[in-house]
Amino acid sequence: MKLIIGEGSCGLAAGAGAVHAKLEELLAQDNPTAVELGITGCIGMCFLEPIVDVYDDEGELHRLVRVQEKDCKTIYEAATTGNLSLLDKLLITPEDAEFLSKQTRIALRDCGIIDPESIDDYIAHGGYQAITKILTTGMTPDDVIAEIDVSGLAGRGGAGFSTAFKWRAAKNADAGEDGRKFLICNADEGDPGAFMDRAVIEGDPHALIEGMLVGAYSIGASEAIVYVRAEYPLAIVRLKKAIVDATERGYLGNNICGSDFSCTLRIKAGAGAFVCGEETALIESLEGKRGMPRLKPPFPAQAGYWHQPSNINNVETYANVAWIINNGGKAFAAMGTENSKGTKVFALSGKIARGGLVEIPMGTTLREVIFGIGGGIRGGKEFKAVQLGGPSGGCLPASKLDTVIDYRELSATGAIMGSGGMVVMDESTCMVGMARFFLDFTAKESCGKCVHCRIGTKRMLEILDRIVAGKGEEGDIEKLEDLCYAIKDGALCGLGQTAPNPVLTTIRYFRNELEAHIAEKRCPAGECRELISYSIDQDVCVGCTACARQCPVQAITGERKSPHKIDQTLCIKCGNCKTACRFGAVVVA
């Protein structure tokens, strides 16, 4: 009997640490049947965390979900006695199980299954076969790149540029007198609502290392660097251990697998700037400078880190590589659409019933992801929009739900594939407020180098601030559009060039909401504080006092069992009363 606890950051946040400690304590006291306790990374079902996988003696999996410390005793009893029927209450429901069964997992193939801190576990699941195959069967770098080319793998960081093309460019680039080439992994995952790279590093760090080794071999790099954001401490810890283990086993260092190929790998923790996810800014940051983009060309493949040829891909891209080498490029290319091959991981969040990581083949529709896998909107509300691509992407309305996941198809809608953030919104989300939120993010994260981004985003933000505060003016939409196109054309790097996307898609798909804010000073979603007021329906209120007790400013008064009232001069529009009322008596106007 084995108990495997999901200990990704999400699991730990939900309380997996306490569950682990409790089970460990119980097992330490008495463990008659030698129950094993292990850990794994994130399986992707964040909405069910903490998850404990129970493997019985036949090796069959019983997945327990939303496990709390108080359940540990039961689990302990079931494990030690073998009476698994005790766990029925905790078992995952068949509907929730569909979340996984509907997916196709390549990048996330081992996440939530293997122990991320054990290289043996990785090897047991077929790990390091790809690099061994390459180095021992005499595959040349060109052969490897050709295989990647066949797979059609494209950069999963957002832009979707052909991986094989980049590798070939870096391989063919002249490294000059210095002679060095570098392979870099961009793990500076900064989009709000995106966390798939973290899951890969926390759940399957060796898959990243193996992918990077294949890449380094292909371009002729002997030094590889992972640029991880410092906000991912657990990822850094696990990756560090993985590097030590891999070096010990001869997968990193000199003469890997007995070949001539040598490669070291090190970690550089990011400095907390979103723009460092832009490849040239990342290189500047790696060199110890302020993270600010460089002009392209020269591209990193020509002059990157220390002005030597460098290749940069993101975590998810590298995580696919070993699978492609093992299974062949054709198998990968068999999935997906004409333009976009393979699978893509999305981080589903927001007002979705089942939030988490979803890996699906390209060509799946947004509807299938959101309603099929994600289970639709939480709490039975109406779907309103889905935000793709974070601050660089856009919001798509229900009418675009049948768009298939494909780099070109998504770009045509005004959103982008992005790194895979998928934030779902329901009717209670104000789209103007949403656009403002993302713009606020990019304005704050602008590095300040180019005028369009530094001042343009600020001006747009000021206009949106005005609009959500009910001070919008006629012509503001046109002004926003003007600024959007000027910034798209004028900004130096991807951050600025894509920063207007959330606003542009809002104008394109939710213009009526913008107009309601400007012309009628009304927020249709009832979210913009300056534009709404809360009141209590005197016919519905039963005088339960629940709202009054929740009001942080004592704006609600009334006798018990008689209707209450809100003093508008005191009300700060926090919405607590509406949440507290069980009778629907609090209305927003």
Next chain:
Amino acid sequence: MTDCQKYVNEIKEGRYKDAVSTIYDAFPLPASIGRVCPHPCEDACRRQMVEEPISIAFLKAFAADKIEADGDPYVIQCEPDTGKHVAIVGGGPAGLTAAYFLRRYGHQVTIYDMMPKMGGMLRYGIPEYRLPKAVLDREIHIIADSGVKMVNDVRLGKEITLDGLRDQHDAVLLAIGAWTSMSMRVPGEDLEGVYGGIDFLERLGLGEKPVLGERVAVCGGGNTAMDCCRTAVRLGAKEVYVIYRRTRNEMPAADIEIEEAEEEGVTFKFLTNPIEFYGENGKLTGVKLQIMELGEPDASGRRRPVPVEGATEDIALDNVLMAIGQTANCDGVDASLLTPRGTIACDELTFRTAFDDVFAAGDVTNRGAGIAIQAIGEAQKAALCINNYLEGDEVRGHIPYFVEREVTPEEFEDRPKQNREKMPGLTPEQRRDNFEPIYFGFTEEQALREASRCLECGCHDYYDCRLIRFAHAFDVNPSKYAGETPNRENVPVVTEMIVHDPNKCVLCGLCYRTCEQVAGKTFLGLYNRGFSTVVNPMVPEEARTFCATCLKCVEVCPTGAMRSYPAVERKVALS
């Protein structure tokens, strides 16, 4: 507009030729204008927050006189000939200025003037004691030497016609001035002994010596009135009055002119207005004055004089000089080019009339008569537009965009007080019976002292600033996307020698990149993100200790945000 901060600084450094050259970039005639200008520029001078403004005008005259006295006069450099020919009607300050610029642009220029000599109102409106005509002649020669042709004694509508000029030239500038004294519409104006002020001065300029009686009154409160009354004193009048319907505070004349007139014995009759000139046998004997008081402010912001019912005063007089204003005489100009007031209608920015090839500038335009430097300013802009027209470019005047900063006296509290230099000159007794120049001009020591008073409060790189140049070239409109301006705390000191004004900084990054890539150091860098980004020393102690003050960051700064301190010689920005 002249870069007064620049030439005052050049004078301070003894580089007089450079100073004159700086002035000539904005207009010719510095020695003349420096003597006669009521210098509105000095009203704007911030030195008055310490004690008194810089004597900008006198310094200008000093520099021009000095290089002349040193035998090294200014020579105008012209572009190669363009083959275009411009006719200018009127050889006054506007005509001469336009001729000078158009010649510099490489065009052929001919000035036609109705008077026997060039100079216009500078010659025929300003008395010798204020502007010695030898000085004016000298400066007109400098312009003539550049190849400007000057034709005198021709009058528009008589010897020459506008049509004729248009036929023979590629463009015409009308700068014929305002030479007609305005009537006061008071009974008795036609009496013998009543003259137009400007006509009186003109006769003097022509070399006549008009005979005046013992008691002379001048009507008006402007600079022409002052010229008239002081000339009357010099011509021997015993009692000279200035009749002005408001008070001294409202007088448009320069303060110093009023003071000096008082010193010379002129009596000011404030708050009086002539209601009748009377005489015997057609000859003036006196004036009846209505006593006035000040009422509510009028459109000009000055308090309107209103009659005090029944209060009058009589003064016995031999002569009256009416100096209440001048108007243009546009005989010979097509009626279609005129305003209802009889001046020439032209665009306020391009100075173009209804005819594409005809421009107008100076007192004759819709704005009406003003001081010489206004006419010069218009001529300079008109010349640029004429040049655009001749080159086939878009004729487009524009209102230049400036950034202004509030400056408070507190900022200059630490400056030691040093009053402006006193212009040496004749005493009232020495000057009242002759037309000798009343000022001697600054000595070199005085000029150096005066120039050193400059606070250098203006942007040091205004004339090198590429940002303002682009802003002008592309008609910047800062209000289009107006919003919050960056709240950049002043972090003035980079090192002992380098000061950075973050409010001028456009974050182009040249300074820190130059520091890193050219000087091989990393003393400068960017701080904060997005809208709050600023250039700062990376490690202030390090910069202060190790910066070798190569000043490369100062040289490359396109906006003057980075500058050396104390201000050493101005560096020209690398392009």
